[in-house]
Amino acid sequence: MRDDQAIIQAVSEGDEAALLELMGRYREPVFRLAYRFVGNAVDAANLAEEVFEKIYFNAGQYKPRASARSWIFTISANLCRDFLRRERRQRHSVSLSAAPRGEQEAAPLSERMAGEERDAAAASQSGELLEAAREAIRALPDKLRFPFVFCVLEGHSQDTAAEVLKTSRKTVESRIYRARKQLQALLEPNL
Numbered sequence: 001m002r003d004d005q006a007i008i009q010a011v012s013e014g015d016e017a018a019l020l021e022l023m024g025r026y027r028e029p030v031f032r033l034a035y036r037f038v039g040n041a042v043d044a045a046n047l048a049e050e051v052f053e054k055i056y057f058n059a060g061q062y063k064p065r066a067s068a069r070s071w072i073f074t075i076s077a078n079l080c081r082d083f084l085r086r087e088r089r090q091r092h093s094v095s096l097s098a099a100p101r102g103e104q105e106a107a108p109l110s111e112r113m114a115g116e117e118r119d120a121a122a123a124s125q126s127g128e129l130l131e132a133a134r135e136a137i138r139a140l141p142d143k144l145r146f147p148f149v150f151c152v153l154e155g156h157s158q159d160t161a162a163e164v165l166k167t168s169r170k171t172v173e174s175r176i177y178r179a180r181k182q183l184q185a186l187l188e189p190n191l
Contacts, residue, residue: 002021003068004025004067005064005068007022008068008071009059012060019055022055022072027048027052029073030048030052031045032154033073033077033150034051037080037149038084038138047080047083050079051079054075067163070160070164073164074164077150080146081142084138132187136182139186140179140183144178144179145179146161146164147175151176152176152179158172
Protein backbone atom coordinates (compact mmCIF):
# COMPACT_ATOMS: atom_id res chain seq x y z
CA MET A 1 0.00 0.00 0.00
CA ARG A 2 1.50 3.31 -1.09
CA ASP A 3 1.69 6.28 1.23
CA ASP A 4 -0.16 9.49 0.38
CA GLN A 5 2.97 11.35 -0.74
CA ALA A 6 3.83 8.62 -3.25
CA ILE A 7 0.27 8.71 -4.56
CA ILE A 8 0.36 12.50 -4.98
CA GLN A 9 3.68 12.16 -6.81
CA ALA A 10 2.03 9.65 -9.16
CA VAL A 11 -0.93 12.00 -9.63
CA SER A 12 1.48 14.82 -10.55
CA GLU A 13 2.81 12.55 -13.30
CA GLY A 14 -0.72 12.15 -14.71
CA ASP A 15 -1.58 8.78 -13.14
CA GLU A 16 -5.38 8.80 -12.96
CA ALA A 17 -5.42 5.47 -11.10
CA ALA A 18 -3.43 7.17 -8.33
CA LEU A 19 -6.05 9.91 -8.18
CA LEU A 20 -8.76 7.27 -7.82
CA GLU A 21 -6.75 5.66 -5.01
CA LEU A 22 -6.44 9.02 -3.25
CA MET A 23 -10.17 9.63 -3.73
CA GLY A 24 -10.89 6.22 -2.22
CA ARG A 25 -9.01 7.26 0.91
CA TYR A 26 -10.28 10.82 1.26
CA ARG A 27 -13.63 11.13 -0.54
CA GLU A 28 -15.75 10.53 2.59
CA PRO A 29 -13.74 12.73 5.00
CA VAL A 30 -13.62 15.57 2.46
CA PHE A 31 -17.35 15.28 1.77
CA ARG A 32 -18.21 15.20 5.49
CA LEU A 33 -16.07 18.25 6.16
CA ALA A 34 -17.66 20.14 3.27
CA TYR A 35 -21.17 19.06 4.29
CA ARG A 36 -20.71 20.23 7.86
CA PHE A 37 -19.14 23.43 6.63
CA VAL A 38 -21.77 24.38 4.01
CA GLY A 39 -24.78 22.43 5.31
CA ASN A 40 -25.98 21.12 1.96
CA ALA A 41 -25.28 17.66 0.49
CA VAL A 42 -25.42 18.80 -3.14
CA ASP A 43 -22.99 21.67 -2.57
CA ALA A 44 -20.76 19.44 -0.41
CA ALA A 45 -20.57 16.81 -3.17
CA ASN A 46 -19.69 19.49 -5.71
CA LEU A 47 -17.02 20.90 -3.40
CA ALA A 48 -15.55 17.44 -2.78
CA GLU A 49 -15.35 16.91 -6.53
CA GLU A 50 -13.68 20.28 -6.92
CA VAL A 51 -11.13 19.37 -4.21
CA PHE A 52 -9.98 16.33 -6.18
CA GLU A 53 -9.96 18.30 -9.40
CA LYS A 54 -7.64 20.84 -7.73
CA ILE A 55 -5.46 18.02 -6.41
CA TYR A 56 -5.18 16.54 -9.89
CA PHE A 57 -4.18 19.80 -11.54
CA ASN A 58 -1.96 21.04 -8.67
CA ALA A 59 -0.28 17.83 -7.51
CA GLY A 60 3.00 19.02 -9.02
CA GLN A 61 2.98 21.98 -6.62
CA TYR A 62 2.67 19.81 -3.52
CA LYS A 63 5.66 20.24 -1.22
CA PRO A 64 6.03 17.51 1.39
CA ARG A 65 6.67 20.04 4.21
CA ALA A 66 3.24 19.22 5.59
CA SER A 67 1.50 15.87 5.46
CA ALA A 68 -0.53 15.04 2.38
CA ARG A 69 -3.59 14.80 4.60
CA SER A 70 -3.07 18.40 5.77
CA TRP A 71 -2.60 19.56 2.18
CA ILE A 72 -5.87 17.90 1.11
CA PHE A 73 -7.82 19.39 4.01
CA THR A 74 -6.26 22.81 3.39
CA ILE A 75 -7.59 22.70 -0.17
CA SER A 76 -10.97 21.56 1.19
CA ALA A 77 -11.15 24.34 3.78
CA ASN A 78 -10.15 27.01 1.27
CA LEU A 79 -12.78 25.90 -1.24
CA CYS A 80 -15.45 25.79 1.47
CA ARG A 81 -14.56 29.29 2.64
CA ASP A 82 -14.64 30.59 -0.95
CA PHE A 83 -18.00 28.94 -1.49
CA LEU A 84 -19.45 30.52 1.66
CA ARG A 85 -18.16 33.96 0.66
CA ARG A 86 -19.95 33.63 -2.68
CA GLU A 87 -23.08 32.40 -0.90
CA ARG A 88 -23.10 35.37 1.47
CA ARG A 89 -23.20 37.68 -1.51
CA GLN A 90 -26.18 35.76 -2.86
CA ARG A 91 -27.82 35.13 0.52
CA HIS A 92 -31.27 33.63 0.40
CA SER A 93 -33.48 32.19 3.11
CA VAL A 94 -33.70 28.53 3.99
CA SER A 95 -37.14 27.02 4.28
CA LEU A 96 -37.89 23.78 6.06
CA SER A 97 -40.93 23.26 3.84
CA ALA A 98 -39.15 23.73 0.51
CA ALA A 99 -37.11 21.08 -1.27
CA PRO A 100 -33.36 21.66 -0.89
CA ARG A 101 -31.64 23.59 -3.67
CA GLY A 102 -30.69 21.26 -6.50
CA GLU A 103 -33.14 18.57 -5.33
CA GLN A 104 -36.50 19.57 -6.83
CA GLU A 105 -37.80 16.00 -6.59
CA ALA A 106 -36.69 15.56 -2.97
CA ALA A 107 -38.97 15.66 0.02
CA PRO A 108 -38.91 18.86 2.06
CA LEU A 109 -36.08 19.09 4.57
CA SER A 110 -38.45 18.97 7.53
CA GLU A 111 -39.83 15.62 6.35
CA ARG A 112 -36.41 14.13 5.67
CA MET A 113 -35.09 15.15 9.10
CA ALA A 114 -37.99 13.66 11.04
CA GLY A 115 -37.60 10.03 12.09
CA GLU A 116 -40.39 7.65 11.16
CA GLU A 117 -40.78 6.26 14.67
CA ARG A 118 -41.24 9.65 16.40
CA ASP A 119 -44.54 11.42 16.61
CA ALA A 120 -45.11 14.61 14.61
CA ALA A 121 -44.65 17.03 17.55
CA ALA A 122 -41.36 15.49 18.69
CA ALA A 123 -40.13 15.30 15.11
CA SER A 124 -40.96 18.93 14.51
CA GLN A 125 -39.19 20.07 17.68
CA SER A 126 -36.16 17.87 16.93
CA GLY A 127 -36.02 19.14 13.35
CA GLU A 128 -36.19 22.74 14.53
CA LEU A 129 -33.39 22.18 17.04
CA LEU A 130 -31.24 20.45 14.44
CA GLU A 131 -31.80 23.27 11.96
CA ALA A 132 -31.06 25.86 14.67
CA ALA A 133 -27.78 24.07 15.43
CA ARG A 134 -26.85 23.98 11.73
CA GLU A 135 -27.69 27.66 11.34
CA ALA A 136 -25.69 28.53 14.46
CA ILE A 137 -22.66 26.67 13.11
CA ARG A 138 -23.03 28.47 9.76
CA ALA A 139 -23.25 31.78 11.62
CA LEU A 140 -19.83 31.28 13.20
CA PRO A 141 -17.01 33.32 11.67
CA ASP A 142 -14.89 31.21 9.29
CA LYS A 143 -11.87 31.25 11.58
CA LEU A 144 -13.97 29.67 14.35
CA ARG A 145 -16.18 27.45 12.17
CA PHE A 146 -13.38 25.47 10.53
CA PRO A 147 -11.59 24.33 13.72
CA PHE A 148 -14.94 23.51 15.36
CA VAL A 149 -16.21 21.46 12.42
CA PHE A 150 -12.84 19.86 11.67
CA CYS A 151 -11.93 18.87 15.23
CA VAL A 152 -15.18 18.60 17.19
CA LEU A 153 -17.62 17.34 14.56
CA GLU A 154 -15.20 15.44 12.31
CA GLY A 155 -12.86 14.20 15.03
CA HIS A 156 -9.55 15.33 13.54
CA SER A 157 -6.73 16.31 15.87
CA GLN A 158 -6.03 19.89 16.84
CA ASP A 159 -2.47 19.37 15.60
CA THR A 160 -3.76 18.54 12.11
CA ALA A 161 -6.06 21.56 12.21
CA ALA A 162 -3.08 23.73 13.20
CA GLU A 163 -1.15 22.39 10.19
CA VAL A 164 -4.06 23.07 7.84
CA LEU A 165 -4.58 26.58 9.21
CA LYS A 166 -0.84 27.27 9.46
CA THR A 167 -1.17 28.31 13.08
CA SER A 168 -0.40 26.92 16.52
CA ARG A 169 -2.27 24.16 18.33
CA LYS A 170 -3.05 26.66 21.11
CA THR A 171 -4.73 28.99 18.59
CA VAL A 172 -6.88 26.11 17.33
CA GLU A 173 -7.78 25.19 20.90
CA SER A 174 -8.73 28.80 21.64
CA ARG A 175 -10.86 29.07 18.49
CA ILE A 176 -12.73 25.88 19.37
CA TYR A 177 -13.40 27.24 22.85
CA ARG A 178 -14.68 30.54 21.42
CA ALA A 179 -16.83 28.67 18.88
CA ARG A 180 -18.42 26.62 21.66
CA LYS A 181 -19.15 29.75 23.67
CA GLN A 182 -20.74 31.48 20.66
CA LEU A 183 -22.78 28.39 19.81
CA GLN A 184 -23.95 28.12 23.39
CA ALA A 185 -25.08 31.76 23.33
CA LEU A 186 -26.83 31.31 19.96
CA LEU A 187 -28.57 28.06 20.90
CA GLU A 188 -29.56 28.82 24.51
CA PRO A 189 -32.87 30.48 23.51
CA ASN A 190 -33.83 27.32 21.53
CA LEU A 191 -33.30 24.90 24.43
